[in-house]
Amino acid sequence: MDHYAVFGNPVKHSRSPWIHTQFAAQTGAELDYRAQEVAAEQFEQQVLAFFGRGGAGLNITVPFKEQAHDLAQVLSDAARVAGAVNTLYQDDDGRLVGDNTDGVGMLRDILQNGGVLRQRRILVVGAGGAVRGVLPNLLAEQPAELLILNRTADRASALADRFRDLGPVRGGGYDLLTNSPATAPFDWIINGTSVGLSGGLPPLPASVVAPHTWSYDMVYGPGQTAFQQWCVDNAAARALDGLGMLVEQAAEAFFLWRGVRPQTAPVIAALRQELAVG
Numbered sequence: 430m431d432h433y434a435v436f437g438n439p440v441k442h443s444r445s446p447w448i449h450t451q452f453a454a455q456t457g458a459e460l461d462y463r464a465q466e467v468a469a470e471q472f473e474q475q476v477l478a479f480f481g482r483g484g485a486g487l488n489i490t491v492p493f494k495e496q497a498h499d500l501a502q503v504l505s506d507a508a509r510v511a512g513a514v515n516t517l518y519q520d521d522d523g524r525l526v527g528d529n530t531d532g533v534g535m536l537r538d539i540l541q542n543g544g545v546l547r548q549r550r551i552l553v554v555g556a557g558g559a560v561r562g563v564l565p566n567l568l569a570e571q572p573a574e575l576l577i578l579n580r581t582a583d584r585a586s587a588l589a590d591r592f593r594d595l596g597p598v599r600g601g602g603y604d605l606l607t608n609s610p611a612t613a614p615f616d617w618i619i620n621g622t623s624v625g626l627s628g629g630l631p632p633l634p635a636s637v638v639a640p641h642t643w644s645y646d647m648v649y650g651p652g653q654t655a656f657q658q659w660c661v662d663n664a665a666a667r668a669l670d671g672l673g674m675l676v677e678q679a680a681e682a683f684f685l686w687r688g689v690r691p692q693t694a695p696v697i698a699a700l701r702q703e704l705a706v707g
């Protein structure tokens with residue numbers, strides 16, 4: 430029996446144990462996957478103890494992704510670029526490897542839904558850890574333009590500076606929309622703020638949305654998120670939520686750990702059903 434866990438705080442509402450149990454059933458794997466709440470000052474010790482006991486792999490969630498990055502002895506390119514780690518395991522030499530599957534998870538979900546980013550104008554809202562993790566994957570799709578807007582303008586411009594080598598990215602405060610000529614609706618609007626967790630909306634004018642606009646909310650809920658609803662109300666073509674990203678990033682971690690790629694579509698559908706019935 431292989432042991433896995435997700436470390437976070439809070440973590441009790443994590444869907445990761447449920448998702449990985451579905452993957453295990455699908456692939457005939459014998460595994461035990463738990464959610465473990467870890468005190469901030471105990472994070473490093475608990476990670477080392479987990480692998481010391483023979484644990485096979487960890488997922489890392491809020492607020493430990495940066496600490497996991499610092500703790501890992503080997504980093505994947507994705508983890509290094511993002512400055513954050515959501516997946517840990519040991520290599521054949523017993524070194525702790527840190528990877529980040531959030532970006533690839535989101536991209537896979539977008540592509541599987543038929544989304545196209547190449548040569549598109551993308552608006553990314555928010556400039557926290559969630560956005561930083563997906564920017565390299567978005568830019569790798571070669572958009573025509575990627576604009577990051579954030580309440581704290583400096584965080585958005587710092588992110589744009591950090592990723593400038595990867596593509597045509599700019600960043601700043603929401604006033605960039607009103608003060609620049611680039612106010613035409615965007616092809617994509619990606620919400621990476623946490624404002625939706627309290628039911629709020631990022632402060633965007635409706636003029637950024639048009640009937641050809643696709644949107645992606647990095648969070649999800651039992652029904653449509655407030656941001657999805659706002660996009661639909663403003664006649665967006667498609668409004669996706671982050672449930673697919675959650676399952677896809679988990680599938681990528683499962684693949685890193687076990688070398689087997691589970692099917693995500695049935696798990697996304699089943700999780701959607703689970704959420705709907707509460």
Ligand code: ATR
Pocket residue numbers: 554555556557558559560579580581582584621622623624629631632
């Ligand atoms: P995460 O790691 O989940 O991205 P974070 O680093 O705390 O979390 O980032 C949260 C994001 O949501 C930030 O972009 C934050 O804006 P600031 O950088 O200005 O704090 C954004 N956010 C949170 N509450 C917001 C609100 N009420 N209005 C606008 N943006 C908000």
